[in-house]
Amino acid sequence: xxxxxxxxxxxxxxxxVDRNIAAMxxxxxxxxxxxxxxxxxxxxxxxxxxxxxxxxxxxxxxxIGEAEVxxxxxxxxxxxxxxxxxxxxxxxxxxxxxxxxxxxxxxDSVEAAVAAGRLLGDAASNVEVVxxxxxxHHRTGxxxxxxxxxxNAATDAGLRVSGVFTxxxxxxGPDAQAAAAAQEAKTLRRAADLLTKAxxxxxxxxxxxTPSALLVDSDxxxxxxxxxxxxxxxxxxxxxxxSADDIALTVLATVVGRYDRPGDRRIVLDxxxxxxxxxxxxxxxxxxxxxDYPDARVTAxxxxxxxxxxxxxxxxxARGSRIRVVPNHVCPVLNLVDDVAVVxxxxxxxxxxxxxxxxxx
Numbered sequence: 049x050x051x052x053x054x055x056x057x058x059x060x061x062x063x064x065v066d067r068n069i070a071a072m073x074x075x076x077x078x079x080x081x082x083x084x085x086x087x088x089x090x091x092x093x094x095x096x097x098x099x100x101x102x103x104x105x106x107x108x109x110x111x112i113g114e115a116e117v118x119x120x121x122x123x124x125x126x127x128x129x130x131x132x133x134x135x136x137x138x139x140x141x142x143x144x145x146x147x148x149x150x151x152x153x154x155x156d157s158v159e160a161a162v163a164a165g166r167l168l169g170d171a172a173s174n175v176e177v178v179x180x181x182x183x184x185h186h187r188t189g190x191x192x193x194x195x196x197x198x199x200n201a202a203t204d205a206g207l208r209v210s211g212v213f214t215x216x217x218x219x220x221g222p223d224a225q226a227a228a229a230a231q232e233a234k235t236l237r238r239a240a241d242l243l244t245k246a247x248x249x250x251x252x253x254x255x256x257x258t259p260s261a262l263l264v265d266s267d268x269x270x271x272x273x274x275x276x277x278x279x280x281x282x283x284x285x286x287x288x289x290x291s292a293d294d295i296a297l298t299v300l301a302t303v304v305g306r307y308d309r310p311g312d313r314r315i316v317l318d319x320x321x322x323x324x325x326x327x328x329x330x331x332x333x334x335x336x337x338x339x340d341y342p343d344a345r346v347t348a349x350x351x352x353x354x355x356x357x358x359x360x361x362x363x364x365x366a367r368g369s370r371i372r373v374v375p376n377h378v379c380p381v382l383n384l385v386d387d388v389a390v391v392x393x394x395x396x397x398x399x400x401x402x403x404x405x406x407x408x409x
């Protein structure tokens with residue numbers, strides 16, 4: 049890429065994006081599971097259109113703001129996979145969305161269902177709700193034995209209950225994917241059975257995370273919502289979910305410091321936490337990875353610096369060299385930049401705006 053772009057810059061390899069989209073679409077088709085990718089990862093209209101074009105049934109988002117952006121771009125089926133607590137303002141926005149696209153959102157309490165029905169009023173019947181379950185991640189969601197009470201409250205409030213969903217986020221850990229997928233299936237099956245016995249029709253049994261997506265139990269799960277797969281990141285690389293060749297998004301950075309002394313072999317890059325994010329799970333070996341130096345580790349981040357340590361026998365890149373950095377967790381990165389440089393064959397061919405950047409509510 050030479051000096052065509054400044055640093056630090058988020059770089060997206062469109063050929064790898066296309067390959068990742070096609071691979072996940074094919075995998076879900078083979079399982080007979082609908083694919084509803086989570087667009088909070090990329091927040092980019094061009095990528096959303098590629099996913100829909102490859103067969104995705106709709107998009108998943110985290111906020112009403114993200115849903116509005118993709119609805120404006122022509123995406124007509126969006127699930128807000130979040131237990132929304134509506135206000136007058138957000139209910140008005142949700143009702144406006146429901147008047148023009150198919151939109152559903154998550155609930156995980158009787159109180160939220162009652163409040164949503166009251167605030168949506170006559171528009172409540174235009175919005176589907178999906179009850180969130182806790183399948184082991186222990187973030188939000190009810191237990192299966194609580195699901196009927198929430199469904200009854202939602203129905204009494206005038207909302208349409210379409211099913212249940214969960215996020216097996218505990219799949220993000222070494223050797224955790226199979227157990228998380230099994231818990232996902234067990235939880236969804238139990239909740240769906242209880243709802244069916246209570247007289248509810250359960251059309252949606254939604255799950256999925258990128259680490260566990262290929263292990264989804266197609267006898268139970270009707271749709272999967274992976275997000276990170278479109279880009280890959282250092283977490284997925286370290287978990288063995290992807291290889292370096294599958295990583296579509298990197299941050300192009302410049303070596304601004306080089307220190308080659310006995311016991312102190314490191315470089316410093318101009319890509320700090322303000323573009324890489326600062327996520328580092330306990331099991332990760334660094335704050336990021338270098339795609340062309342897989343044995344090096346980013347050992348420290350400050351706002352505009354990344355410190356990278358090398359082994360005793362490694363050759364350190366020269367000052368001024370340009371390095372491709374793989375963020376640990378790709379999703380926050382897209383909320384830190386206005387646009388990304390799109391490359392093909394090492395050449396910048398386009399710029400994509402991060403259209404849903406900052407739409408956090």
